[in-house]
Amino acid sequence: MTRLSGYLLPTEKEAPADAEALSHKLMVRAGLVRQLAAGMWTYLPAGWRVHRKAAQIVREEMDAIGGQEMLMPVLQPAELWQRSGRYEIDELFKLKDRREADLVLAMTHEEALTFHMAREVRSYRDLPMILYHMQVKERDEPRPRAGLLRTREFVMKDSYSFDRDLGGLERSYERHVTAYDRMFDRSGLEWYRVEADVGMMGGLGGHEYMAPCAAGEDDVALSDTGYAANVEVARATAAPVEGLPAPAAEPQPVDTPGATTIEGVSGLLEVPAGALIKALPVMRGDGTPLLVVVRGDHRLNEIKLQNALGGPTRLATEGEIRDVFSAPPGYIGPVRAEVPVLADEALMAMRGLIAGANEEGRHLRGVEPGRDFEAEWADIRTVEAGDTCPGGATIRIEPAIEIAHIFKLGTRYSxxxxxxxxxxxxxERHIWMGSYGLGPARMAAAAVEQFGDEKGISWPRSISPFDLHLVTLGQEGEEAREVADRLYDELRSLGLEVLYDDRDAGAGEKFADAELLGCPLRLTVGRRGLEKGEIEAQVRRGREKRPLALEGAATAAAELWRELP
RNA sequence: CGGGGCGUGGCGCAGUCUGGUAGCGCACUCGGCUGGGGGCCGAGCGGUCGCUGGUUCAAAUCCAGUCGCCCCGACCA
Known part of the structure; x- marks a missing residue:
């Protein structure tokens, strides 16, 4: 029984003043969620229905690849995390119990499940195995944001595969790819599977599932040949620089007083930014200096740099630049540099470039990498719109929400x-593991972002809180009320989930609430239609209205519903 | 962690500069009207002005501290 007159669906005309993201505004306005504190969100009844529907799709597809659902605690002993080396992570909530024992709130469950599997798995005959649960995750995020998009507590479906070797892991991974592809197809979202950074902890490869939308925190590089990668790891051929200066037989000094930035130098010398060599002095983890150079119009990609070097770096301080790099800040360059040089591949075979001369107020023209300085080469820049993907097509960049992340762990935890x-x-051998995360809340928020309009939410059928939103405009005792009551029963007996707006409210208010909540199909029973022997159906996406004959209206509505996205 | 902004009934805001009876819209309650796009009339309920301390005859307003929330960036196994 879901009659709106007795249902907690507190809709609001105005969005919270501090909401920016569309999904944040609409989910609050539609009465789906409420904030308890920064990054802590309560699901109200209709919001939780959405979450449960998304979770159920995930559950069915996990079961379909042989996943076994279980449940592990969020509260865990610190010792497990000390053993895995993750206790020092800042995002990990740490606490003590009354006996001063150290505990943590789990941010994922690799430690817990590996702990169990270490005890239960004895033989190769016990493998392979896929286990999963849907459980709350706790993360002390530096900055929760945008409603449900980044919260400190959220439910995650996390599954873990256990195999005897790399080949087994690859197979378990592929089964997850299959399951995830199906989940997101079923969810009605627009989505991409992209190559992702595996971080320092992974190492064997991984993918992210991204839902493109304006509020997305990540940028994805896409092309028409199907190339799709997070810009953190995307590889592409750089667009050539137009208007390069002529090459020179050897580097020529040129005075550039006061020009210490790319813009300053390119403006002064009247050359494009791409004709410059951008030099970034960094210090490696072992304390050794390195001069990183990229094309002047390119941006260094710190993740790629870190992956290329096998460890993190930091920018050198001004003092280090003078002492270790022996150059004035703003005029550093790779020619006759006193430290090793790492150059981005986009600079390879370029001629006629301009670089800092390692002297105050002076640059060099006509620089050629390889001829004028030696360097290690690596792909360390961020790809840009207009670059060319490995398949030969033009790259475009879109913001997207990360809705799932899967990767091959190997023996990182085992x-x-x-x-x-x-x-x-x-x-005796180590178990090969994979881990596979997915956030149902992000699926819901992504759907709101992708399909929301000026009137409100427009749910895909598969994760809508209700299938149908039935509105009666009749008062108690009137025909439009009795017909709607009857229709409500018929629709439910056809297996549809119906939200019945039986409130004593004006038509405008009911319509506005229905469009705000965003069920895929709205049915209206009013006097005006009944006089013609009709009720009205409105498809939420597009908001197109059409009459349905009162006779057989429930069946007709059910058929219409089945055709909706 | 760096930068910026905001805390005044449930929601959205004004009042703060220039100290002196806390106000508006929405929502809510009651009565009446209305009944196909957030309708109308009338009468009401509801606020320690985030918190603590200070200045003052007097503090939402000035000062200090503190807590919370949001945005941008950094960060995000």
């Missing part, structure tokens, strides 16, 4: 937590 088994030869 090693420190001693999850091993005996193979056929009686040899």
């Amino acid at each position: 090693d420190p937590l001693n999850a091993r088994f005996l193979d056929e030869e009686g040899k």
